[in-house]
Amino acid sequence: MKLILYILFLFPIIGFGQVSAFISGNELVCDYNKAEVEVSFISGLSPYTFIYAINGITQSSITTNDNPYAILTQQEGVYTLTYFSDANTNGSINGSAIVTVLESPTALFTTSSDTLSVLYPSVQLNDFSIGNIVAWTWDFGDNTANDYTSSPYHIYPQWPPTVYQVSLIVIDNVGCSDTASSTITVGQLTTSIEEHTTNKELLKVTDLLGRETKGTKNQPLFYIYDDGTVEKRIVIE
Numbered sequence: 001m002k003l004i005l006y007i008l009f010l011f012p013i014i015g016f017g018q019v020s021a022f023i024s025g026n027e028l029v030c031d032y033n034k035a036e037v038e039v040s041f042i043s044g045l046s047p048y049t050f051i052y053a054i055n056g057i058t059q060s061s062i063t064t065n066d067n068p069y070a071i072l073t074q075q076e077g078v079y080t081l082t083y084f085s086d087a088n089t090n091g092s093i094n095g096s097a098i099v100t101v102l103e104s105p106t107a108l109f110t111t112s113s114d115t116l117s118v119l120y121p122s123v124q125l126n127d128f129s130i131g132n133i134v135a136w137t138w139d140f141g142d143n144t145a146n147d148y149t150s151s152p153y154h155i156y157p158q159w160p161p162t163v164y165q166v167s168l169i170v171i172d173n174v175g176c177s178d179t180a181s182s183t184i185t186v187g188q189l190t191t192s193i194e195e196h197t198t199n200k201e202l203l204k205v206t207d208l209l210g211r212e213t214k215g216t217k218n219q220p221l222f223y224i225y226d227d228g229t230v231e232k233r234i235v236i237e
Contacts, residue, residue, distance in 0.1 A: 019091030044086030105131025118187030161187030
């Protein structure tokens with residue numbers, strides 16, 4: 001008898017369960033990302049139609065077959081449901097979600113110079129980023145290892161003279177990041193077939209790969225002087 005009564009009482013609950021929707025989420029995101037607020041539908045038949053509000057301000061109605069349904073948002077506030085129905089009837093609503101949007105840092109840096117001599121291809125980079133910065137990643141654009149200090153000093157290859165793309169990624173104390181980039185030019189070669197004058201001193205002679213040499217005939221050589229000038233010569237025999 002007890003078993004029969006139990007089945008009789010249980011059947012109405014299973015067979016006529018209340019149609020309802022539940023909204024949930026506690027999202028903390030940087031301002032360049034989207035938070036995900038989830039709306040789950042309990043019992044009922046699709047399609048589901050619901051309306052939600054942000055800080056009490058009603059948003060547009062949404063109809064979907066997805067269960068659960070993900071609201072992707074960048075708007076901070078408290079999310080609640082104001083209406084729900086399935087394919088057949090209105091249902092009850094419950095739950096709430098909180099979205100907090102964090103302001104990301106601003107990556108900024110300066111360089112001691114954006115044009116370097118092939119004789120002295122070194123540069124001081126200084127971080128001036130805005131925010132509570134806790135981590136730095138510098139990419140100097142010359143295939144050397146990254147640097148993780150705030151204001152590094154870097155020496156570029158002397159040859160070949162070229163333009164390098166420098167980038168800085170900063171991360172603040174809550175994990176948000178930003179990127180800044182700039183260019184640095186190393187060396188602007190001048191070509192001359194004239195002998196160097198007596199008021200400048202020859203420092204070294206290099207081949208096309210930047211290797212110092214005492215002179216090789218029938219191939220281009222670079223003559224580097226103490227005043228920063230560079231002459232390209234070919235001694236033909």
